[in-house]
Amino acid sequence: MSNELIDFVLVSVALLGIGIYGLSVKRNAIRMLFAVEIIINAANLNLVAFGRFLPHSGGQTLALFSIAIAAAEVAVGLSLIIVAYRMYQNIDIADFRSLKG
Amino acid sequence: MLEISSTPLVIIAILGTVGVLLPIISIARKEKGSNSFYAVIAFAALIASIGYVAYQFLTDNILPSALFSEDVLVDDAFGGFFAIAMLIVAIFTTVGSFNYMRKKNYPAVYYSLILLSTIGMVLVAYSTDLVMLFVAWELMSIPTYVLVGFMKKNPSSNEAALKYFLFGALSSAIIVYGISLSYGLTGSTNIGEVIQGYSTLDPSLLPLALLSVGMFIAGFGFKMGLVPFHQWLPDTYEGAPPTITTLLAAGTKKAGFAATIRIIVLGMVVLNLDWTLALGIIAVMTMTIGNIAAIMQKNLARMLAYSSIAHAGYILIGLAVAPYSSLGLQGSLYQILNHAVMKGAAFIAIAGIVTTLAVTNIDKLKGLGRRMPITSLGLIISLFALAGVPPLAGFWSKIMLFGGALDASSTIWWAPWLAIAGVLNSALSLAYYGWITRKMYFEGETEKRVSEPKSVIAIMIFSIIFLVGFGVYPDPIIKFVEFAAPTLSLGVMP
Numbered sequence: 010m011s012n013e014l015i016d017f018v019l020v021s022v023a024l025l026g027i028g029i030y031g032l033s034v035k036r037n038a039i040r041m042l043f044a045v046e047i048i049i050n051a052a053n054l055n056l057v058a059f060g061r062f063l064p065h066s067g068g069q070t071l072a073l074f075s076i077a078i079a080a081a082e083v084a085v086g087l088s089l090i091i092v093a094y095r096m097y098q099n100i101d102i103a104d105f106r107s108l109k110g
Numbered sequence: 111m112l113e114i115s116s117t118p119l120v121i122i123a124i125l126g127t128v129g130v131l132l133p134i135i136s137i138a139r140k141e142k143g144s145n146s147f148y149a150v151i152a153f154a155a156l157i158a159s160i161g162y163v164a165y166q167f168l169t170d171n172i173l174p175s176a177l178f179s180e181d182v183l184v185d186d187a188f189g190g191f192f193a194i195a196m197l198i199v200a201i202f203t204t205v206g207s208f209n210y211m212r213k214k215n216y217p218a219v220y221y222s223l224i225l226l227s228t229i230g231m232v233l234v235a236y237s238t239d240l241v242m243l244f245v246a247w248e249l250m251s252i253p254t255y256v257l258v259g260f261m262k263k264n265p266s267s268n269e270a271a272l273k274y275f276l277f278g279a280l281s282s283a284i285i286v287y288g289i290s291l292s293y294g295l296t297g298s299t300n301i302g303e304v305i306q307g308y309s310t311l312d313p314s315l316l317p318l319a320l321l322s323v324g325m326f327i328a329g330f331g332f333k334m335g336l337v338p339f340h341q342w343l344p345d346t347y348e349g350a351p352p353t354i355t356t357l358l359a360a361g362t363k364k365a366g367f368a369a370t371i372r373i374i375v376l377g378m379v380v381l382n383l384d385w386t387l388a389l390g391i392i393a394v395m396t397m398t399i400g401n402i403a404a405i406m407q408k409n410l411a412r413m414l415a416y417s418s419i420a421h422a423g424y425i426l427i428g429l430a431v432a433p434y435s436s437l438g439l440q441g442s443l444y445q446i447l448n449h450a451v452m453k454g455a456a457f458i459a460i461a462g463i464v465t466t467l468a469v470t471n472i473d474k475l476k477g478l479g480r481r482m483p484i485t486s487l488g489l490i491i492s493l494f495a496l497a498g499v500p501p502l503a504g505f506w507s508k509i510m511l512f513g514g515a516l517d518a519s520s521t522i523w524w525a526p527w528l529a530i531a532g533v534l535n536s537a538l539s540l541a542y543y544g545w546i547t548r549k550m551y552f553e554g555e556t557e558k559r560v561s562e563p564k565s566v567i568a569i570m571i572f573s574i575i576f577l578v579g580f581g582v583y584p585d586p587i588i589k590f591v592e593f594a595a596p597t598l599s600l601g602v603m604p
C-alpha cells in the first residue's frame with residue numbers, strides 16, 4: 010500500500026459515492042443519517058489528507074471543527090428521530106405522509 | 111485584526127450572552143409559563159443589535175463592501191446590509207411569537223434558539239473564510255432543526271423537522287466536501303485566496319474546481335430552495351410553526367444568498383463564465399416551477415412556500431447577470447431586503463390567523479377582511495408587494511432586477527429572456543394572490559369581527575408603512591443598496 014495523496018482522495022470519493030447511494034436508496038431515517046455522516050467523513054478524510062501534504066495545518070483544524078459540528082448535528086437529528094418514533098412507532102420516512110400537496 | 115467594537119463581534123456579544131442566559135434564567139425561576147418575559151428580553155437584545163448596526167452605518171464606521179479580507183470576518187457594508195435584513199426578520203419572529211407561544215412549553219429555550227440562529231445568519235454574511243462560513247452556517251442551521259420540530263406533540267411539525275433535518279444535514283455535508291476540494295486545490299481556506307488560487311489553476315485541475323463550485327451551489331441551493339433542491343421546502347414551511355417559517359423563509363434563505371454572493375458569484379467571474387448561463391437556467395426553472403405549483407395549492411402556508419421558491423428564482427436573476435451589469439447585484443440585494451419584510455409579514459399574518467381562527471385552508475378564509483381587518487390588510491399589501499404591484503416596495507426591486515437583465519443584454523444574448531420570464535412569472539403570481547384577495551374580501555357576508563393579537567397588528571402596521579412608504583419614496587433604500595452592493599466587473603481580483 011503506497012502512501013500517496015491520490016489514494017486518500019480516491020477513498021474519499023468512494024465514501025462520497027456510498028453516502029449518496031445510501032441517501033437515494035434507503036428510506037430508514039437512521040440509515041439516511043448515517044449516509045450523511047459518511048459524506049461528512051469523506052470530506053474530513055480529504056481535509057486531513059490535503060493538510061498533510063500542505064505546509065500548514067489549516068485542513069486538520071477544519072476537520073476538527075467539522076467533527077465537533079457533525080456530533081452536534083447527529084445529537085439533534087437522533088433526538089428528532091426519537092420524537093418521530095414515539096409518535097409513529099416507525100422511522101421509515103416513506104410512511105410520513107401527513108404533509109403533501 | 112477586527113476591533114472589539116466592530117459590528118459582528120458586538121452582535122455576537124449581545125445576542126450570544128442573552129441567548130445563553132435565557133435558559134439559565136428559566137431554570138433559576140423554576141416556572142414554566144411567562145412567555146412574554148422571555149420574549150421581551152429577546153426583543154430588547156435584537157433591538158440593541160439592529161440599533162448598533164444602524165449606528166455604525168450612520169457614523170460611517172463601516173467599510174464599503176470589501177468582500178475579501180485577511181481575517182475570518184470583515185466588517186463591511188455588504189455584511190451590514192444582510193445583518194439589518196436578518197435582524198428585522200428575527201424581530202418579526204420574536205414579536206409574532208409573543209402571541210403564538212402563549213401557553214406553550216419551554217418559551218426560554220425557544221427564544222434562545224432564535225437568537226443563536228440569528229447570530230449564525232449574521233455571521234454567514236460577514237464571514238470571509240470558509241472555516242468561519244461553515245461554522246456560522248451550522249450555527250444558523252442546527253437551532254432551526256429544533257425549532258421546526260418544536261411542537262413535538264404535533265405530527266406535521268415532527269415530519270417537517272425530520273425532512274428539513276435530513277436535507278439540511280446533506281446540504282452541510284456537501285458544503286464541507288466542496289470546501290475540502292477547494293482547500294486541496296488552493297491550499298487555503300480564505301475566500302480571497304481561494305478565488306485567486308482558482309484563477310491561476312493548472313488547466314488540468316479545472317474540472318475539480320468546477321466540481322467544488324457545483325457542490326457549493328448545491329449546498330447553498332438546498333437552503334435557498336432552488337429547483338431541483340426544493341422538495342423539502344413546501345413540507346417544512348407548512349408543518350413548522352408559522353413563526354419559525356418566517357425565520358426560515360425570510361432569514362436562512364437570505365443567508366444562503368449572502369454566502370452565494372461571497373463565494374460563487376465572485377468565483378464564477380474568475381473560473382468560467384458559462385456558469386452564469388447555468389445560474390440563469392436554474393433561475394427560470396425555479397421561478398416557473400414555484401409559481402405553477404403555487405397556483406394549485408389549497409393551503410395558504412404551502413402556497414406561500416411555493417411563492418417563496420419562485421422568489422428565490424427572481425433573486426437569482428440578479429446573480430446570473432452580476433458579472434455583466436452592476437444593476438444585477440443591486441437588484442438582488444434590494445429584492446432580498448424587500449422579500450425579508452414582505453414574506454416575514456405574510457407568514458406572521460398566517461401565524462396570527464392560525465392562533466385566532468385555527469385555519470390555514472384558503473377556502474375557509476372567506477370574509478377574513480371583515481373578521482380580522484388589520485391582519486388582512488397587512489397580508490394583502492405584502493402579497494401585492496410580492497407580486498410587484500406599483501407603488502409598493504416590491505415593484506422597485508423587480509424593476510431593478512429586470513433592468514439589470516436588460517442592461518446585460520449587450521454582452522450576453524440570453525439575458526433579456528430572464529427579464530421576460532420574470533415579468534411573465536410576476537403576472538402568473540398575481541393570479542393566485544388575486545384569488546386569495548377575492549376569498550378574503552368578496553366572499554362570505556355574515557362574519558363578525560374577532561379581536562386580533564396586538565403583536566401581529568404591530569408587525570402589520572410596521573410592514574404596511576415600510577412597503578407603502580418606501581414604495582412611494584424609494585430613494586433612501588436605493589442609496590443604501592448602492593452603497594452595500596459590491597462592485598463586480600470582469601477581471602476583478604482580490
